[in-house]
Amino acid sequence: MMGWRGVVEEYRDLLPVEGAREVVTLLEGNTPLIPSRRRGLYLKYEGANPTGSFKDRGMALAMTMALSRGARAVVCASTGNTSASAAAYAARAGLGCLVIVPAGQVAAGKLAQARAYGAQVLESEGGFDDAQALVRELAAREPRLELVNSLNPYRTPGQMTAAFEICDVLGRAPDLVILPVGNAANIVAYWRGFVRYSQHRRITTLPRMIGVQARGAAPLVLGRPVRPETAATAIRIGRPVNADKALAAVRESGGAVIAVEEWEIEEAARQLAREGVFAEPASAASVAGYTRLLEAGYVRAKDLVVCVLTGNGLKDPDYAIRYGSEVRAFDGGPEALLAEVRGWLDGSV
Numbered sequence: 629m630m631g632w633r634g635v636v637e638e639y640r641d642l643l644p645v646e647g648a649r650e651v652v653t654l655l656e657g658n659t660p661l662i663p664s665r666r667r668g669l670y671l672k673y674e675g676a677n678p679t680g681s682f683k684d685r686g687m688a689l690a691m692t693m694a695l696s697r698g699a700r701a702v703v704c705a706s707t708g709n710t711s712a713s714a715a716a717y718a719a720r721a722g723l724g725c726l727v728i729v730p731a732g733q734v735a736a737g738k739l740a741q742a743r744a745y746g747a748q749v750l751e752s753e754g755g756f757d758d759a760q761a762l763v764r765e766l767a768a769r770e771p772r773l774e775l776v777n778s779l780n781p782y783r784t785p786g787q788m789t790a791a792f793e794i795c796d797v798l799g800r801a802p803d804l805v806i807l808p809v810g811n812a813a814n815i816v817a818y819w820r821g822f823v824r825y826s827q828h829r830r831i832t833t834l835p836r837m838i839g840v841q842a843r844g845a846a847p848l849v850l851g852r853p854v855r856p857e858t859a860a861t862a863i864r865i866g867r868p869v870n871a872d873k874a875l876a877a878v879r880e881s882g883g884a885v886i887a888v889e890e891w892e893i894e895e896a897a898r899q900l901a902r903e904g905v906f907a908e909p910a911s912a913a914s915v916a917g918y919t920r921l922l923e924a925g926y927v928r929a930k931d932l933v934v935c936v937l938t939g940n941g942l943k944d945p946d947y948a949i950r951y952g953s954e955v956r957a958f959d960g961g962p963e964a965l966l967a968e969v970r971g972w973l974d975g976s977v
């Protein structure tokens with residue numbers, strides 16, 4: 629049996645895996661590149677990863693290297709998805725896992741995952757940015773701990789593999805790649821992935837990179853740290869650690885960072901779901917950005933565009949209820965049900 633082997637094995641020649649003894653994997657990657665109903669638009673559905681977000685790509689490599697160097701446990705601060713991924717891969721590797729999350733600001737599905745995988749979960753009253761500072765200091769002072777936040781040097785290379793996959797499927801690089809930006813690591817990873825692929829002559833052009841932030845959490849657009857506020861909790865970050873690198877990547881690519889409103893995110897999430905693609909709100913921000921750029925004439929009809937849907941809609945069921953259909957009570961028999969269904973069919977078909 630020889631199916632997909634996970635991102636570390638599949639792209640080993642392009643990744644820094646020297647000295648890795650045993651690869652830690654849940655067979656992440658190989659996620660669908662779904663053609664949208666909107667012409668020229670593809671959706672990179674990262675919600676199909678083993679823990680439901682793109683974080684699994686970098687985590688596979690980070691955990692592989694943590695295990696190789698003999699770490700006893702991993703630690704991270706997280707808006708939710710990093711903790712879910714770290715907890716899963718630590719469980720897989722047989723390592724301990726400690727996560728610090730901002731109290732009351734993590735979507736229900738993500739917290740459920742970290743607990744299910746058996747992580748030690750601490751809630752901090754400060755926001756994500758404070759939690760991140762805390763774990764940085766902790767990891768610096770305790771050598772048995774490996775920091776698996778985006779500061780971990782193996783996360784970015786692991787996340788590059790999504791860019792490789794997009795090119796492998798399309799047989800070329802897209803013209804535009806649009807993705808949500810929080811701590812701003814993923815946009816750097818994608819850009820480096822495309823650059824690396826072009827160095828290896830596997831693509832001949834490079835895409836423009838578009839980063840999308842929520843209006844209430846847009847430090848890169850404003851050019852200064854903010855107190856972040858948005859329902860898209862995965863990008864509720866006011867002081868991105870990778871801000872400079874992200875801005876450099878965007879500039880080099882000829883792209884931009886833009887901000888979208890909360891209602892635009894919700895509308896994009898609704899539109900996606902109504903074409904059968906369920907994404908968490910942060911992910912929908914990329915499509916909100918696409919819509920905006922299309923209306924502004926920045927995206928042209930001949931452009932091949934990829935929106936990265938970073939996380940699964942199941943992560944945040946409370947958000948889905950906002951734009952989802954109503955649930956109605958019914959306690960009649962088959963006759964009443966038939967009448968109801970016929971009314972519905974006559975009205976809508």
Ligand SMILES: *Cc1c(COP(=O)(O)O)cnc(C)c1O
Nearest residue numbers: 709810811812813814862938939
């Ligand atoms: C982590 C995450 C982001 C933000 O990625 P950064 O690398 O922090 O910019 C966006 N969406 C989802 C679903 C995430 O989990």
